[in-house]
Amino acid sequence: MSENKLNIKAEAKNLNFFYANGTKALKNVSLPVYENKITALIGPSGCGKSTFLRCFNRMHDLYPGNRYEGQILLHPDNTNVLGKGVDPIEVRMRISMVFQKPNPFPKSIYENVAYGLRVRGERSKSAVDDKVEEALKGASLWNEVKSRLQDLAFNLSGGQQQRLCIARALATDPEIMLFDEPTSALDPIATVNIEELMSGLKNKLSILVVTHNMQQAARISDYTAYMYLGEMIEFDATDKIFTNPSRKETEDYITGKFG
């Protein structure tokens, strides 16, 4: 691995998170997200990895009563994503997200990809056309859909829908892309496609991915963080985590002794 220039794109610092019912789901979690790298979050169900991911684009704001403590700094401008004066919509414009279940909108393929541009008020048809094509190419979907851009997105297969969601997230040139178990609803071939796609995307942006599939983390990520019961147990280069973890708990999990 060539790591001559390693920049931190975002970092969580002493992050605590409380759900509306008072549950403390994250306990003092810190993590760097390196630029142009893929960072994987692994851990057993309920360990808080998705909760953690969803702090980065303030998804928890959608449900009243949730509360963050601590910081997530977005570089180079050093903005605290969780800051009181920070507009979550601005955050989401810089940090996009791909969900577990493909969730295209009830619109045409074209309009799905154009959605982010439309909500940003982009009016120029040629600009939207160009961006849509670029994003679909970036999500390796262009060749499959270029002749039927006006078809309803639901007519695509599950794997194609997920790539459409990636294209949708790409169209607005995000700095970071969050993936929440992006292949858990897909078949093995579609999974390979998405994994290859993610590996290619890191040239353009930084990726944080939650996966419950350890092999997937080993295949695609540069860095891996192991979480358990809302705590960050270990964070290191993926090779190190999977061959020589420093913590006993991490080793137990990756060797399948539990979880």
Added chain:
Amino acid sequence: MAITPLQDPPISKRLAKNIKRNFIERIIEIILLFAALAATFITLGIVYILVTEASGFFREVSVIEFLTSRQWSPLFEDAHYGILPLVSGTLTTSFVALMIAIPIGTIAAIYLSEFASHKTRESVKPILELLVGVPTVVFGYFTLLFVTPLLQKLNPDLPTFNMLGAGIVMGVMIIPYIASVAEDAMKAVPMHMREGSYAMGATKFQTAIRVVTPAATSGIIAAYILGISRAVGETMVVAIAAGQQPSFTFNPLEGAATITAYIVQVAMGDLPHGSLGYQSIFAAGMVLFLLTFLFNILGHMARKRFAERY
């Protein structure tokens, strides 16, 4: 050594067919079937009565006259049997009502489903649904004695019996139906769809208009169809406040009888059973039935076209 022939092993008592249980299940199924068919039979019965009584009417009056004449005066000496004036009355009052109910009902649904806090929704919805419980005859007198005088202040030429006032009040009456059914449809849109929109940096309003509403189209259309059926079939408000005089006009500022108002008028009178006037209400009723049926079919087609597939 003798080879024993292959035999079916004996069936233990526990695995044997349970005749008593199967019998009871069958009885229950038949009872359920009859309950399900009851509504169907009643509908078929209504259609049968409508058709037989109306056929007596059409033996005396040609279908052509019925559908083309612009005069409806079956109870007069110089009788005319053109349904158009009643249809125009029904369509005009319904149109006015829907112009009120569809926009307000839809906006209310969007507000309740997407913007209102849980607390607000739980207190606003019951109040909205209280409107449904008000007897329509109350709405009728409310129109005649309150809304129409108010409208007459704006337009002194407005007659006491007019379709505008009746249509407006009918619209208000229908708002809760549309709001409630449309809200249910929007609430049923899965959260992951909204999350997808918010994650793209959309606002609440953009999410409501661009994602949730299109996703709920089929249910929203169902709400509109319900509203249309209510408007076309509404009786007391129009009978009281829109006038009893059949007149072929689409101008809501005039008074005109609707199909339902005519049926009330005749049904409450003392026409002999079997007379042409008596049979005319079945012909009018059939038109009403077909009109509602037509809207329901259109609605069904539209719902299929927009069936949700999230």
